[in-house]
Amino acid sequence: xxxxxxxRYLTDEGLLVEAALERAVGRLEPSLEPDLAAALRHGxxxxxxxxxxxxxxxxxxxxxxxxxxxxxxxxxxxxxxxAYSLMHDDLPCMDDARxxxxxxxxxxxxxxxxxxxxxxxxxxxxxxxxLSAARGxxxxxxxxxxxxxxxxxxxxxxxxxxxQWLDLLGENEALAADALDGLHRRKTGALLAAxxxxxxxxxxxxxxxxxxxxxxxQAIGLAFQIADDILDGTQSAERLGKNPSxxxxxxxxxxxxxxxxxxxxxxxxxxxEALSALTNGGIEAPALVSLAHYIVARDR
Amino acid sequence: xxxxxxxRYLTDEGLLVEAALERAVGRLEPSLEPDLAAALRHGxxxxxxxxxxxxxxxxxxxxxxxxxxxxxxxxxxxxxxxAYSLMHDDLPCMDDARxxxxxxxxxxxxxxxxxxxxxxxxxxxxxxxxLSAARGxxxxxxxxxxxxxxxxxxxxxxxxxxxQWLDLLGENEALAADALDGLHRRKTGALLAAxxxxxxxxxxxxxxxxxxxxxxxQAIGLAFQIADDILDGTQSAERLGKNPSxxxxxxxxxxxxxxxxxxxxxxxxxxxEALSALTNGGIEAPALVSLAHYIVARDR
Numbered sequence: 275x276x277x278x279x280x281x282r283y284l285t286d287e288g289l290l291v292e293a294a295l296e297r298a299v300g301r302l303e304p305s306l307e308p309d310l311a312a313a314l315r316h317g318x319x320x321x322x323x324x325x326x327x328x329x330x331x332x333x334x335x336x337x338x339x340x341x342x343x344x345x346x347x348x349x350x351x352x353x354x355x356x357a358y359s360l361m362h363d364d365l366p367c368m369d370d371a372r373x374x375x376x377x378x379x380x381x382x383x384x385x386x387x388x389x390x391x392x393x394x395x396x397x398x399x400x401x402x403x404x405l406s407a408a409r410g411x412x413x414x415x416x417x418x419x420x421x422x423x424x425x426x427x428x429x430x431x432x433x434x435x436x437x438q439w440l441d442l443l444g445e446n447e448a449l450a451a452d453a454l455d456g457l458h459r460r461k462t463g464a465l466l467a468a469x470x471x472x473x474x475x476x477x478x479x480x481x482x483x484x485x486x487x488x489x490x491x492q493a494i495g496l497a498f499q500i501a502d503d504i505l506d507g508t509q510s511a512e513r514l515g516k517n518p519s520x521x522x523x524x525x526x527x528x529x530x531x532x533x534x535x536x537x538x539x540x541x542x543x544x545x546x547e548a549l550s551a552l553t554n555g556g557i558e559a560p561a562l563v564s565l566a567h568y569i570v571a572r573d574r
Numbered sequence: 575x576x577x578x579x580x581x582r583y584l585t586d587e588g589l590l591v592e593a594a595l596e597r598a599v600g601r602l603e604p605s606l607e608p609d610l611a612a613a614l615r616h617g618x619x620x621x622x623x624x625x626x627x628x629x630x631x632x633x634x635x636x637x638x639x640x641x642x643x644x645x646x647x648x649x650x651x652x653x654x655x656x657a658y659s660l661m662h663d664d665l666p667c668m669d670d671a672r673x674x675x676x677x678x679x680x681x682x683x684x685x686x687x688x689x690x691x692x693x694x695x696x697x698x699x700x701x702x703x704x705l706s707a708a709r710g711x712x713x714x715x716x717x718x719x720x721x722x723x724x725x726x727x728x729x730x731x732x733x734x735x736x737x738q739w740l741d742l743l744g745e746n747e748a749l750a751a752d753a754l755d756g757l758h759r760r761k762t763g764a765l766l767a768a769x770x771x772x773x774x775x776x777x778x779x780x781x782x783x784x785x786x787x788x789x790x791x792q793a794i795g796l797a798f799q800i801a802d803d804i805l806d807g808t809q810s811a812e813r814l815g816k817n818p819s820x821x822x823x824x825x826x827x828x829x830x831x832x833x834x835x836x837x838x839x840x841x842x843x844x845x846x847e848a849l850s851a852l853t854n855g856g857i858e859a860p861a862l863v864s865l866a867h868y869i870v871a872r873d874r
Contacts, residue, residue, distance in 0.1 A: 305732035362694060367686035386667035390690060391735065394662060397697040398730030405723050419719035423705050430698030432605035435691065 278560035280568055284323065287331065291324040294346035295353060298403055306395070313388035314395065317361040317380040318354065323572075326352040326469040329565065333473030333487050336559035339412055347407035348421070348476055352469045354400035355429045359465075361393035401426055404472070412478035421475050428468030463495030486555020490562065493548035494569045500541045501570045503527035504534065541570045578860035580868055584623065591627040594646035595619060595653060598703055606695070613688035614695065617661040617680040618654065623872075626652040626769040629865065633773030633787050636859035639712055647707035648721070648776055652769045654700035655729045659765075661693035701726055704772070712778035721775050728768030763795030786855020790862065793848035794869045800841045801870045803827035804834065841870045 299318050303311040327349030334345050364371040364379040365386060372382050381389035404425045408418035427433050470491030474484045507529045529537045548566045552559065599618050603611040627649030634645050664671040664679040665686060672682050681689035704725045708718035727733050770791030774784045807829045829837045848866040852859065 302731045306735065310735070358694070362690060365687075365690065367690060387665075390662060390665065390667060394658070394694055394697065395730050395735045397694065398701075398726035398733075401698075401701050401726040402723060402730065405719055405726075409719075415719060416715050419705055419709075419715060419722065422719065422722055423702060426698035426701040426705075430695050430702065431602045433698075435606065435610070435695045 278564055280561070280564040283561055283564070284328065284568075287328045288324050290346050291327040291331075291349055291353065292319075294327070294343070294350040295319060295324075297347065298350045298354060298399070302395075302399055309384065310388055310391055310395070313380055313384035314392040316383055317389070317392055318357045318396070320357070320360075320377060321375050324349075324353055326356055326465055329466065329469040329491070330473035332559065332561045332565065333470040333491075334411075334477045335473075336557055336562060337474045337477035337479035337483060337487075339473070339477030341411050344407045344410040345473075345476070348404060348411065348472065349469075351400045351404035351407065351425060352465060352472065354396045354403060355425065355434075356465060358393045358396035358400070358429075359434055361389050361396075365389060397429060400429070408476045411476040413476050414478075417475060417478065421472050424468055424472050424475060428464045433464040433468065463492075463499045466495035466498055467491035483555050483557060486551045486557060489551035490548045490555075490557075490566070493544045493551065494566050497541045497544035497548070497566075498569050500528045500537050500544070501572065503529045504537055504541070505573070507534065545570055578864055580861070580864040583861055583864070584628065584868075587628045587631065588624050590646050591624040591631075591649055591653065592619075594627070594643070594650040595624075597647065598650045598654060598699070602695075602699055609684065610688055610691055610695070613680055613684035614692040616683055617689070617692055618657045618696070620657070620677060621675050624649075624653055625869075626656055626765055629766065629769040629791070630773035632859065632861045632865065633770040633791075634711070634777045636857055636862060637774045637777035637779035637783060637787075639773070639777035641711050644707045644710040645773075645776070648704060648711065648772065649769075651700045651704035651707065651725060652765060652772065654696045654703060655725065655734075656765060658693045658696035658700070658729075659734055661689050661696075665689060697729060700729070708776045711776040713776050714778075717775060717778065721772050724768055724772050724775060728764045733764040733768065763792075763799045766795035766798055767791035783855050783857060786851045786857060789851035790848045790855075790857075790866070793844045793851065794866050797841045797844035797848070797866075798869045800828045800837050800844070801872065803829045804837055804841070805873070807834065845870055 295318055299315050302314060306314065327346065330349040330352050331345050334348070339345060360374060361380045363369050364374055365381055371379050373379065377383075379389075380392065384392075401422050405418050405422045408421040409415055411417075413421060429435075467488065468491070470487040471484060474487045479487070506527065528540070532540070545566050549563060552562055595618055599615050602614060606614065627646065630649040630652050631645050634648070639645060660674060661680045663669050664674060665681055671679050673679065677683075679689075680692065684692075701722050705718050705722045708721040709715055711717075713721060729735075767788065768791070770787040771784060774787045779787070806827065828840070832840070845866050849863060852862060
């Protein structure tokens with residue numbers, strides 16, 4: 275068996291991701307007015323576990339990718355999209371959140387205009403970062419277009435912004451109409467799934483392997499969201515490092531629709547699906563096995 | 575000499591661009607909640623001259639491109655970025671504009687949240703639209719990555735959002751510090767220039783031809799902005815179809831810095847530079863010649 279230790283892995287990889295994000299922000303800053311650059315830095319260099327880049331780099335290596343720095347640069351592109359979505363979600367006209375990971379949100383610190391602009395500028399920045407990084411990886415120039423495509427699909431309509439997650443909740447379940455509200459909150463699942471696919475594609479993986487990682491990513495992406503719903507329902511604001519907004523409190527979640535027991539059961543089922551996808555795809559990666567378990571067991 | 579008639583050209587091309595935009599919006603709508611789809615449609619299908627797509631398609635044809643529908647789909651990608659920038663610029667936390675082309679702005683009609691979200695979703699949509707369209711054009715799959723790269727550069731830091739236009743205002747002129755404010759308003763120039771480059775790249779044009787069209791595009795892009803400043807300074811709100819905001823009125827412009835006479839002179843000089851770039855690049859395109867003159871002579 276493996277002597278893989280996830281906590282150590284997350285710490286070590288997290289540091290390499292931070293360095294890649296610092297490079298990314300450093301490249302953007304000279305092109306921006308100082309106040310916009312500061313807002314962008316606030317939103318991106320804001321801590322967090324950097325799960326998306328870590329999933330991306332882990333999938334990349336699981337598919338035989340060998341590059342170092344460029345792989346983390348690719349992973350950082352996913353975190354830029356994540357940072358955009360948090361900055362915009364927190365806006366007064368959206369969730370009106372004042373705290374995020376125990377710090378003031380970007381608009382709270384830098385004003386609404388700069389939070390809107392910094393968030394939007396992260397989208398093309400992420401596309402460029404992914405294109406540039408992927409060109410230096412095993413997929414080459416042609417694959418770089420596919421990598422950018424997958425990232426932009428996840429970032430836009432049908433991905434983070436849209437309804438694709440409806441299907442994954444269970445084909446035989448009649449969803450309550452208000453469950454659609456909950457899709458808002460499930461949107462991060464699309465980006466988690468894309469993190470895996472992007473990493474695999476950049477490594478030049480074969481279509482069946484990319485498909486297996488897509489299935490793994492979709493399963494843990496939804497498990498992640500259900501785990502989030504469970505955490506929201508059972509933890510205090512202090513522990514979460516944010517104030518649950520009225521909007522949050524009124525939104526229907528997997529837990530409010532199906533109950534805590536059923537939600538936990540479904541999350542475990544999804545972890546099992548994720549691990550089966552790895553086995554079926556012939557992918558041996560202790561880190562991905564541990565990450566799947568971690569996704570539902572984490573305390574945030 | 576040519577019997578080229580620009581007004582007819584703009585009308586005919588405009589109709590084909592509208593059809594491409596209708597296709598683009600129609601592809602996005604099924605992935606979006608109905609209210610978000612309505613906001614996006616409001617912001618995109620809002621009239622206007624569609625100059626950027628027309629410049630893109632015209633450059634594409636001037637470089638020997640022969641495709642029809644896919645070329646307009648590529649041009650539409652530039653308009654999606656333009657629509658995003660207008661929707662966000664009009665927001666209450668930005669210019670707080672209530673009218674745009676004589677109609678209510680997107681946030682005025684659909685609310686602030688949907689205007690922010692619809693604007694942001696247009697950025698990945700434009701990248702995907704450009705990638706997909708360019709793959710069907712002369713540049714092939716590898717060139718599609720370059721096309722997407724150029725579009726995202728124009729849409730982000732260093733392009734529409736940033737300071738690259740500073741250089742173009744005149745290397746030997748010491749810019750007044752408050753002229754930096756005016757850069758905000760010049761940002762559309764970056765997208766006009768990109769429209770030409772993207773079209774040329776998609777046609778598989780040679781580097782010197784792309785470079786010539788880049789020079790043409792930069793010159794008319796800046797001329798366009800100066801013409802805008804002149805129009806803002808000399809036309810009434812009624813004619814412009816929008817309310818000049820306080821922010822607008824306080825912003826320094828080419829006219830406020832250099833006077834009307836000098837601004838007109840500089841605009842004509844830039845048109846001359848644009849035409850020289852075409853000649854030097856060996857590009858024969860009556861439409862591009864007429865468009866350069868039109869850019870500074872239009873009444874909006």
